[in-house]
Amino acid sequence: MDLGTIDPxxxxxxxxxxxxPILLAALGELVVERAGVLNLGVEGMMITGAICGFAVAVNSGSPLVGFAAAAAGGAMLALLFALLTQFALANQVASGLALTLFGLGLSALLGQGYVGIKPPSTPRLDIPILGDIPFLGRVLFSHDPVVYLGLALTGLIWWMLRHSHAGMVLRAVGENHHAAHALGYKVVRIRVLAILFGGACAGLGGAYLSLVRVxxxxxxxxxxxGWIALALVVFASWKAGRVLLGAWLFGGVTVLQLNLQAVGIAIPVEYLSMSPYLVTILVLVTMSADKSRAPxxxxRTFHASQ
Incomplete structure (x- = not known):
């Protein structure tokens, strides 16, 4: 056992x-829940995005096209959820769970011919000068474009929710949809757009798993x-910055347990495998101790005639 072999x-x-991948899915769900919709189908949208992105990337030879297909696949599954909950007024919890089961089954069917195939590699976006900075260059400035997309989305969503008119409208719909409707805002349209955005983000997160992470x-x-992404939104008190910290926490414990296995730490593999989930839940429960509350x-179901 030699911990010195671990490169910080x-x-x-x-x-x-x-x-x-967790960050992208959680950011999408954050926007959905801020609009007052609870979508428990994140896992199904992620796995659908994973196979859509993988299949299209393999057949086209372009990971960029694959990520676009993944976003579209996740959004299409989210559209089904939107039709059920916003137009047919079906129960959101039941519809979300059904969406997860449907996505898992659909992905297994579509993925039968892709087992054992290697996808095209996603190039890194090496940033000149910044990438040459000792230590920080390797840590922050030598990743693929999707990593920077996730960070940019975090900042954009934080700014939108706090400082933009669109964010104010979205929060108004999530806090009191009847009051927002009385003010003339199209509640169903806003929620459908939020759901589609959440599906696209979940699809991107799934594709990142199948094209880059594994x-x-x-x-x-x-x-x-997908369930971890849902937990991050709740325990981060519906704040984009805390979602980022929570995703980094989960990622850090995941990577650390793999490194501990590699250097021969004598801990049962089952404990190491469950540690990212356990630590994420414990720490994020602590983080959620402030007085922030859910939308x-x-x-709650909205109907204009109510």
Whole structure:
């Protein structure tokens, strides 16, 4: 056992990569829940995005096209959820769970011919000058474009929710949809757009798993990542900055347990495998101890005639 063989820069860089799929899915769900909709189908949208992105990337030879297809696949599944909950007024919890089961089954069917195939590699976006900075260059400035997309989305969503008119409208719909409707805002339209955005983000997160994080297709490869993304939103008190910190926490513990296995730490593998989930839940429960609360209309069905 030699802990000195663990490279801190590589460990932190791997942390950011491991956090990216969870971060993307959680940011999308954050926007959905801020609009007052509870979508428990994140896992299904992620796994659908994973197979859509993988299949299109393999057949087109372009990971960029694959990520676009993944976003479209996640959004299409989210559209089904929107039709059920916003137009047919179905129960959001039941519809979300059904969406997860449907996505898992659909991905298993579509992925049968892609097991054992290697996808095209996603190039890194090496930033000149910044990438040459000792330590920080390796940690922050030598990742693929999707990592930076996740970070940019975090900042954009934080700014939108706090400082933009669109964010104010979205929060108004999530807090009191009847008051927002009385003011002339199109509640259903706003919620449908939020749901589609959340689906696209979840699809991107799933594709990041199959194209970058674990560059292969394996049935059920999300392994609960969608549920962790849902937990991050709740325990981060519906704040984009805390979602980022929570995703980094999960990514860090995941990478650390892999490194501990590699250097021969004598801990049962089952304990190491469950540690990212356990530590994420414990720490984020502590983080959620402030007085922030969920959107008041979260999970409630809206109908204009009510």
């Amino acid at each position: 820069a590589l460990l932190l860089a791997s942390l950011i990569v491991a956090a990216t 560059p292969q297709w394996t049935e059920g490869m999300t392994s609960g990542a 008041a209309s979260l999970g």
